[in-house]
Amino acid sequence: MFDANNRGVLELSRRPGNDICADCSSRDPEWASYNIGIFLCARCAEMHRGMGSHISKVKHIRHDRWEESQVQRMCEIGNSVAKAKYEKRVPPCYRIPNEMDCDALLEEWICAKYQREEFYRMERQPFMAGHTEGYLMKRGKEDPRYYPRKFVLSEANDTLKYYVDEKKDPKSSIKVSEINVSFAPPKMEKKSSFQISFVNSAGLTRHLFVYHDDPQTAVNWYNAIRCTKLHRLQITYPTVSQAQLVNLLTKDFIHEGWLWKTGPRPTDAYRKRWFTLDQRKLMYHEEPLSAHPKNEVFLGHVMEGYAIRVGVPAGVRDQKYSFTLWTPERWFYFSAEAAVDRDAWIQAISSVIETPPTPQEVSMAARMVRKRGIFSSR
Numbered sequence: 001m002f003d004a005n006n007r008g009v010l011e012l013s014r015r016p017g018n019d020i021c022a023d024c025s026s027r028d029p030e031w032a033s034y035n036i037g038i039f040l041c042a043r044c045a046e047m048h049r050g051m052g053s054h055i056s057k058v059k060h061i062r063h064d065r066w067e068e069s070q071v072q073r074m075c076e077i078g079n080s081v082a083k084a085k086y087e088k089r090v091p092p093c094y095r096i097p098n099e100m101d102c103d104a105l106l107e108e109w110i111c112a113k114y115q116r117e118e119f120y121r122m123e124r125q126p127f128m129a130g131h132t133e134g135y136l137m138k139r140g141k142e143d144p145r146y147y148p149r150k151f152v153l154s155e156a157n158d159t160l161k162y163y164v165d166e167k168k169d170p171k172s173s174i175k176v177s178e179i180n181v182s183f184a185p186p187k188m189e190k191k192s193s194f195q196i197s198f199v200n201s202a203g204l205t206r207h208l209f210v211y212h213d214d215p216q217t218a219v220n221w222y223n224a225i226r227c228t229k230l231h232r233l234q235i236t237y238p239t240v241s242q243a244q245l246v247n248l249l250t251k252d253f254i255h256e257g258w259l260w261k262t263g264p265r266p267t268d269a270y271r272k273r274w275f276t277l278d279q280r281k282l283m284y285h286e287e288p289l290s291a292h293p294k295n296e297v298f299l300g301h302v303m304e305g306y307a308i309r310v311g312v313p314a315g316v317r318d319q320k321y322s323f324t325l326w327t328p329e330r331w332f333y334f335s336a337e338a339a340v341d342r343d344a345w346i347q348a349i350s351s352v353i354e355t356p357p358t359p360q361e362v363s364m365a366a367r368m369v370r371k372r373g374i375f376s377s378r
């Protein structure tokens with residue numbers, strides 16, 4: 001069934017621009033949308049199918065039959081021409097997903113491009129409004145259930161507020177310029193969820209866990225927060241380039257997972273904790289969805305005495321797959337469940353401490369309450 005038309009479309013798929021998926025940039029796409037005129041990976045092709053054939057008509061390059069006119073259309077359009085049209089006005093704050101990103105971000109990117117045509121009709125960009133309000137399901141602080149809470153994002157005030165009772169004052173008013181948002185971290189086990197983290201007035205990190213059943217609403221919130229952050233940063237740092245500022249908007253966690261942690265005495269027990277490496281901040285928590293970390297450690301530079309090594313020093317109780325983190329204040333002893341986990345943590349922490357901190361990171365370190373629990377072995 002592989003004929004001259006298949007060969008033609010296969011050759012087109014190898015041309016520069018067509019050799020990466022039009023939506024997630026993964027290599028060597030094997031599918032195509034023949035009405036839009038783009039080459040796609042299997043995952044994005046499935047998402048195109050989900051929009052319905054009135055939006056996107058999907059075929060496999062080798063395994064489906066191609067008409068000559070369809071090959072001709074692929075030749076006339078292709079990924080670069082389609083990109084110039086469908087991504088013409090992607091705002092700089094918009095998170096453009098790649099193949100590593102979760103389904104909700106990728107799916108919404110595809111729907112925004114081809115179904116809602118948000119990026120060549122600017123009036124269709126709700127996240128750019130400067131004000132967003134609506135209900136999100138928020139996890140209780142001490143209670144694992146989720147409750148509907150009204151959230152209000154205001155660019156003019158640089159605040160994200162949420163209400164338990166709308167007739168009363170907000171339960172919390174958070175400075176948007178100081179929050180980090182991580183979209184759908186796997187631990188939340190919900191497709192359209194995000195974690196908002198910030199340092200509260202007492203100098204402690206607080207995590208809010210929220211979701212919305214509708215992925216479009218959740219992704220709009222996420223991009224609205226990014227847009228607000230960008231506009232606030234542009235006011236604060238008028239001379240810094242937009243590209244540099246975009247890089248500061250939201251950061252996915254570098255690494256997360258369970259580790260065991262012990263104290264310096266051989267009698268100290270190993271306790272299981274959920275660890276999150278958020279930029280230069282290593283936090284550990286009782287549970288993956290704890291509202292506060294039990295402790296947080298700023299990771300400086302190797303030149304300042306930070307180091308990480310396999311094993312623990314003599315005298316410290318050794319558990320399988322252990323490793324040691326040196327900081328100028330104290331040493332931390334950890335143990336992973338498997339060698340591969342330990343090596344992934346060592347690699348993640350090494351990459352952080354081998355990079356000199358930025359001025360923003362140094363000021364974050366100063367704000368962190370470093371005394372709190374830092375000498376404890378909880």
Ligand SMILES: [Zn+2]
Nearest residue numbers: 021024041044
């Ligand atoms: Zn793709």
